[in-house]
Amino acid sequence: MPSGQRYWTVLDEDRLAPVPAADEFLRHVRFGRDQAESTTRTYAGAVALYLTWCGCTGRDWTTAAGRLGSFMFWLRYSPGDGTPVVAGPGSEPVRGPRRINTVLAGVREFLAHATTLGTVPAFVLSQLYEVADDRDLPMQARGEGSGLRYYAKARHRAAEPDEPVGRASDEDVLALLRVCRSARDRFIVLLLARAGLRRSEAVGLRREDIHFVLDASVLGCRIPGSHLHVVRRDNDNGAWAKSKRSRAVPVDFLLVQAYDQYVVERDACREARKSDFVLVNLFRAPLGAPMPPGALNDLFSRLSRRAGLADGVHPHALRHGFASNAADAGAVLDEIADLLGHANASSSEVYLHPDPQRLRSAVERVGALAPRRNG
Ligand SMILES: [Zn+2]
Numbered sequence: 001m002p003s004g005q006r007y008w009t010v011l012d013e014d015r016l017a018p019v020p021a022a023d024e025f026l027r028h029v030r031f032g033r034d035q036a037e038s039t040t041r042t043y044a045g046a047v048a049l050y051l052t053w054c055g056c057t058g059r060d061w062t063t064a065a066g067r068l069g070s071f072m073f074w075l076r077y078s079p080g081d082g083t084p085v086v087a088g089p090g091s092e093p094v095r096g097p098r099r100i101n102t103v104l105a106g107v108r109e110f111l112a113h114a115t116t117l118g119t120v121p122a123f124v125l126s127q128l129y130e131v132a133d134d135r136d137l138p139m140q141a142r143g144e145g146s147g148l149r150y151y152a153k154a155r156h157r158a159a160e161p162d163e164p165v166g167r168a169s170d171e172d173v174l175a176l177l178r179v180c181r182s183a184r185d186r187f188i189v190l191l192l193a194r195a196g197l198r199r200s201e202a203v204g205l206r207r208e209d210i211h212f213v214l215d216a217s218v219l220g221c222r223i224p225g226s227h228l229h230v231v232r233r234d235n236d237n238g239a240w241a242k243s244k245r246s247r248a249v250p251v252d253f254l255l256v257q258a259y260d261q262y263v264v265e266r267d268a269c270r271e272a273r274k275s276d277f278v279l280v281n282l283f284r285a286p287l288g289a290p291m292p293p294g295a296l297n298d299l300f301s302r303l304s305r306r307a308g309l310a311d312g313v314h315p316h317a318l319r320h321g322f323a324s325n326a327a328d329a330g331a332v333l334d335e336i337a338d339l340l341g342h343a344n345a346s347s348s349e350v351y352l353h354p355d356p357q358r359l360r361s362a363v364e365r366v367g368a369l370a371p372r373r374n375g
Pocket residue numbers: 211216221222223227228229248
């Protein structure tokens with residue numbers, strides 16, 4: 001776009017021109033709803049697959065929603081490049097349930113948006129969603145007051161295996177730190193483990209966000225002590241802070257020290273000195289370019305392998321570890337929500353994996369109480 005903002009769209013295979021309905025939807029997602037560029041990329045991929053399936057099977061895209069069940073089958077076995085699906089016993093799926101659900105979510109958004117414009121008939125909504133009551137929802141998710149609440153529930157969903165993100169233990173973090181081969185990588189590990197940043201927040205950090213000084217008032221900031229700011233921006237590297245509001249995260253000496261060491265390493269690279277981004281390429285081309293979010297996953301796979309951690313430590317597990325450590329140290333839920341940048345404390349609950357020792361001592365504290373007698 002002339003403004004410099006970018007979004008993804010879907011091109012017609014024959015004419016290589018944007019498909020109008022898809023393009024309208026993706027612009028709406030990017031500019032009307034202020035979603036990230038990466039979201040339009042996911043949605044564009046989903047819509048392209050849906051339109052390809054409609055094309056292959058001769059269906060009208062505006063009314064094909066009634067057959068999403070066969071679309072799911074197609075997604076499971078077709079690469080989506082027009083080759084016919086040959087699936088039989090023992091066929092290898094090309095997409096897993098998680099990927100299929102991501103595609104379905106994008107298609108639902110696309111079709112639901114089209115019904116609001118009138119391009120797609122309204123009955124399609126009832127093919128996408130069913131009305132469910134809240135009896136099968138967890139207590140926290142139900143509305144207040146008595147009586148059942150109703151909500152729209154997606155009709156089509158592939159069963160996903162449950163893979164909760166675990167909590168990285170302090171031992172895991174130490175093992176990762178030991179096998180780091182640069183000050184930058186040590187700083188990244190500590191940034192996630194000691195400040196609980198999301199992967200995208202870490203790669204989106206700018207140098208001006210780092211207030212590692214005792215008194216930041218000269219920088220125009222009144223927050224006391226060393227801290228960093230997580231600011232929502234649209235970044236070149238496809239990353240942005242997920243939270244709508246910015247937050248300041250207090251940091252400890254370990255992180256400040258790791259940053260000092262990283263700055264020395266970073267300044268030795270001429271291309272890096274010109275960049276505003278904190279985390280930049282120092283060891284591969286293009287030198288000095290901001291690290292893309294995926295580079296952090298690669299880094300953690302590499303470090304896990306080197307450290308002999310068989311299950312691999314996912315970057316997000318460090319954020320879980322950070323929240324759990326804060327809880328183990330006595331922080332209450334709304335403090336943890338603030339540290340993680342959650343608007344709602346209930347979002348933080350899934351991040352808490354209490355230390356078994358803390359559970360034991362809670363039980364022992366109860367046991368130590370003297371029996372209460374009347375009189
Ligand atoms: Zn500040």
